[in-house]
Amino acid sequence: MRSRRVHVVVLTLLGLLSSSPAIAQGEVSAPRLARWVDADLPPEVSLGARGLRVGLHLLVTPTGEVGEVQVVEPLGAVIDRAVESAARRLRFVPARRGGRPVAARIAYAYEVGGDPLLRASRPWEEADAHRTLEPALASRGGGSAKATSPAEATSPAGTLLGARSPAATSLAGGSPADPPLEVPRAEPEEEEIVVTGARMGERAADAVVATDVIRRRQLEENGWRTVAEALEEQPGVQVVRSFRGAELWLRGLGPRYTLVLVDGNRVPGRSGGAIDLERYASQGIERVEIVRGPSSALYGSDAIGGVVNIIPREPKGELEADAQARISSNSHDGSARISGQPLAGLGVELEGGRLHTDAIPGQEGPATSASARTQNFVGGAVTWGEPRRNQLRLESDYVRTELVGVDAGAAGAVFDRTQLQELAQFALRQRLSRGIVQLEQRLAYSIYREQYLLDQRGASALDSVEENRDQVAHLSSVLRIEGSARHHTTVGGEHLFEHMEAERLAEPGRRTRSALFAQHEYRPLDGRHRLRFVPGVRFDLDSQFGHQVSPKLAARFDLGEDWVFRGGYGHGFRAPSFQELHLRFENPSVGYAVGGNPHLEAERARGIDLGVEGVLSDAVQVSGTLFRNDLSNMITPVTTPEGQAMTLFTYDNLATARTQGVESTVRIAPLEGVSFLGGYTFTDTWDGEHRRAIPGQARHRVTGSVRVEHRPSRVVFVLRGATSLERKYYASAAEGQPEREIVADALTLVDARVTHTFSRTFELFGGVDNVLDVADPYTIVFPRTYYVGLRGRH
Known part of the structure; x- marks a missing residue:
């Protein structure tokens, strides 16, 4: 394979025809290919025509779709028809002027049998630095403007020719002497692909289901070591820390109602219903996707509050290595990663690291309020094939975490x-x-x-050792068919097997769950104003509780280029856990026992959300969402007499709950290199069983971050914070008396970080976590922490 082989030749960008004068010069970026479609030709024709080109004129709409196709350099009727059909299904990152997408006409050379996206040996943003463009763009009022980079060059994605081409001059309707505008290097976010909202890759800007993304650049700039640290200061997200680790709350619902995935795969190891998000180090993460609201129509059980999908990094281009080390007043960590493509079509990656955080002493006595944590991880992956045509990826990783703390028991007993x-x-x-x-x-x-080991100091009567094992096997297949520009269909199926062994289970837990799901995207209105509907349904058959049907309906309306309206309604469910089904624990000395209920049914939920996001000006973007979730058939503890001297605590489907509220954000970029992101979330919750608010959930939560970049000195400063208000807790009272309600004080956490990049190789960073050195009696907060570190790349 020739790395410099030319597949696409862009001769010029044409302005939309109009009699208005030329537009004023401004920031212009050319369309870039985002999705390739092969021409459907008979094998004998395709083989003979491979490498030949058909010259086309395309109209690329502001949505990146191809609106018009004209064959200007034909190869023959059979080939021309196939190429024209394929070209209509190409997708582009649209041309932009002043940051807004605009329509553009381009002269495009379609090469039979050649996918330019497969040839790229570097990320988009690096390849773009080598491109040469001379486009002519037009506003709605007409006119044209030219753009060119300093010199002509080739890139792995193709060759873009400047004004020396006679066709470029005549088609543009201008002359080579026209003053040029430099086409800036496009940001990667413009063509960002997300997968969680549709289970298949789609451009984030086109997603019907809103997906928040924490990108690789943000992980590095903010110094977040784990997924938990990355999520805890995001708008509309609450991370609660305990001796088990860090658990996630979405839209007022606890961790058992949020599904956590790693590259689309379910993971085991819930403790108290929660996946510990500290388990996932940021070194190997490309991005974290967050979808809020019921998503069981695609993902099945647990996806009631939403879905968090952790997407790993993949090899890009030449062999590269990066490593970092950090030391702080209460922790130290280091990690390294090497990846690349040593051979055409073969990608390899290997990573490893260690993170350690000291314990937090308690306020009184020997007990600790947070465990010391030591985590070691190693992983690797191999990819083979062409990423947009046929690719295999095999990956594995191993994480070992040790938590060490001190607990205080009854009658003065102390346990390690x-x-x-x-x-x-x-x-x-x-x-x-x-x-x-x-x-x-x-x-x-x-x-x-x-x-789990408890070792009583000075005695052995209360010592205990427990071991739990949880295994999950998951097989899935998803098929997407883009029948036309207006109809896209996704169908799939999956099979899950889970097995758990634990000392406190009356019997090993085993379950299988098979599912079929489908959704269809329909675009009845396309153009400047766009409308899309996505109905979907999923059928689950579980060996424990029977079947469950989860429908959904999502819609998106684009009002011009600046405003997007979204709405969604869906059902969700949560399968009973093995502990709720099979738990068995007795304490005869106190006179009680805890037992599971094998006849439990799934919890059910219905959710609705309505959202809007828009551009108020070139510097200000806003968004807001109203949501409501209603839960029924919820599993709750109940008591029943067992014999004359024993009380049995078990579970039943009796409870109900409700959460509703508002999520809003504002993004402001008043100056070059300066940006602000603010968020406000109002969450109203109701526990129907106890007739009170859900404890621990903040009614008001405010988040904010400021990023300042001084490009000449290569310095980036980030200041971020979050405030939680009106958290309610409930203290037990004497028998026959109502519980006492406690409203916790406001909790405000502020972090600061500065990064200085010396070159493409080295970066020095330092910062302060919990600048205000606040503490909280209801959740674990690490004291003020100073840190410094070094990152290297090659």
């Missing part, structure tokens, strides 16, 4: 507590793309092991 957690994961993924059809298949296996 040690938890050893191990997680191993293996996954195989295949992606196929042929014309209008995309297929993605996954096979994943994970095993989680936890050993």
